Amino acid sequence: MDLEALIFDVDGTLANTEKDGHLQAFNMAFEQMGLDWFWSNEMYHYLLSVTGGKERIKFYLDSYKEDFYHDNLDSFISEIHKQKTSNYLELISNGLVPLRVGVKRLIDEAMSQKLRLAIATTTTPANVDALITSTLGHEYMSSFEVIGAGDVVPKKKPAADIYNYVLDKMNLEPCQTLAIEDSRNGLLSASSAGIESVLTVNEYTNEDNLDKALVVLDHLGDKDNKFSLISGDATKRTLVDIEYLRELHAKNC
Ligand code: XBP
Ligand code: MG
Numbered sequence: 001m002d003l004e005a006l007i008f009d010v011d012g013t014l015a016n017t018e019k020d021g022h023l024q025a026f027n028m029a030f031e032q033m034g035l036d037w038f039w040s041n042e043m044y045h046y047l048l049s050v051t052g053g054k055e056r057i058k059f060y061l062d063s064y065k066e067d068f069y070h071d072n073l074d075s076f077i078s079e080i081h082k083q084k085t086s087n088y089l090e091l092i093s094n095g096l097v098p099l100r101v102g103v104k105r106l107i108d109e110a111m112s113q114k115l116r117l118a119i120a121t122t123t124t125p126a127n128v129d130a131l132i133t134s135t136l137g138h139e140y141m142s143s144f145e146v147i148g149a150g151d152v153v154p155k156k157k158p159a160a161d162i163y164n165y166v167l168d169k170m171n172l173e174p175c176q177t178l179a180i181e182d183s184r185n186g187l188l189s190a191s192s193a194g195i196e197s198v199l200t201v202n203e204y205t206n207e208d209n210l211d212k213a214l215v216v217l218d219h220l221g222d223k224d225n226k227f228s229l230i231s232g233d234a235t236k237r238t239l240v241d242i243e244y245l246r247e248l249h250a251k252n253c
Contacts, residue, residue, distance in 0.1 A: 003249040004176040005116035006106075007166055007195065010149075011123050012182030012202050015097045015131060018048065019203070022123075025088035026053070029080055032087075037065070048204050051122040051185050052156045054081045085124050092130040099135045100200065102220025102227075102239060106180075107136070111143055113242050118146040118166045120179065120189070122156040125149040146170055157185040160192035167193060175253040178245055180220075184208035196252050198240065201230065214248045 011017045023044045030037040039047065039060070050059040057077045061068050070076045091097075110117055119128055128149050132140050141147075146169040153161035167174060174194030181187050181197045183205040190197045191212045199205075199213040200220055210216045215232030219225075221239030229235060233251075237244050 001173060001175045001253060003115065003178060003246050003253075005118060005145075005170060005172055005178075006110050006245070007118045007120050007163065007177055007179045007190070008107075008144075009179065009181045009183075009186045010119060010121035010128055010131065012205060013100070013180055013186070013200060014103055015099050015135060016202055017092070017097050017123075017127075017131065018044070021088055021091050021097050022053070022084075025084045025091060026057075028087040029084035032083055033080055035080075045204050048183075049185075051158075052150070053084060053124070054078060055156065057081065085126065088124075088127055089130045092127065093134055095134050097131070097135075100219055101225050102222045104136060105222060106220055106240060106242075107140070107143065109242050115242065116170060116172075117144045118148065118170060119144050120148045120162045120166045121150070122162065122185075123149060125152070157183075158188035158192070160189055163190050163193035163195055167195075178214075178249055181213075184210060187212055196249070198245065198248065200227075206230075214252055 008014060019041060023039060023041065026039055047056050047060055050056045054077050057080060107117065121128060125147065128147055129141060146166050148162045148166040153165050155161045163179065177195055179190035179195045179197040181190060181199050182202055187197050187199060187210055197213050199210050199216040201216060201218065213232065216230040218228045218230060221227035226238035227240065
């Protein structure tokens, strides 16, 4: 089957949003709500093993605040997460977090070669809009045929739900697509949906077990910024372009 579509993860893939975006937004929300909770970068690295902000807060309480009680915990967590999301939207809308290397170049090339594009993320839908609008421009939102995000599915990554949702909406077979991801959770989600992945790691994911990935790179590369191949078949290429993706797809699908 030919490669018809690229499915992009968001956090850690399109942009390194976690440290300067989500983590700051969580800690701001804790302070705004009068909670003595604070997530260090090291703690956040651990908490990132759980996807979804609401689920991550619950994981934090289970891991570090077993004695914390609230008579309607789910509702309280949702209230905290709503404040966090408001903080995040402000941070991202102020252009705080740029796109990662090669992301705009690859998206533009995919569109020029009539490849279909989609998003598969566990983050809140509004966060996707804010990031794309602040880094690419709001007109790029329509470039993504489907934006599968957050609670649109019952189970978040590493479950396959979000990738199956995108495949279903696009009426595509797994082997007509490739996923661009950054983490083990994302890789397992795509893989469980039968989709092969190209991984671009970051400070939170560079030690993840990514053995199912087609290739693991430090970033997508650009003309003057060669990528480093961390694992996968050796290549003379120095940036991820559509030709390379088609080559990887043809060898593995
Ligand atoms: C990363 C996540 C998200 C964000 C926080 O998503 O796991 O939960 O960390 O966003 P992905 P929310 O890598 O799939 O883009 O607080 O909105 O969940
Ligand atoms: Mg990610």
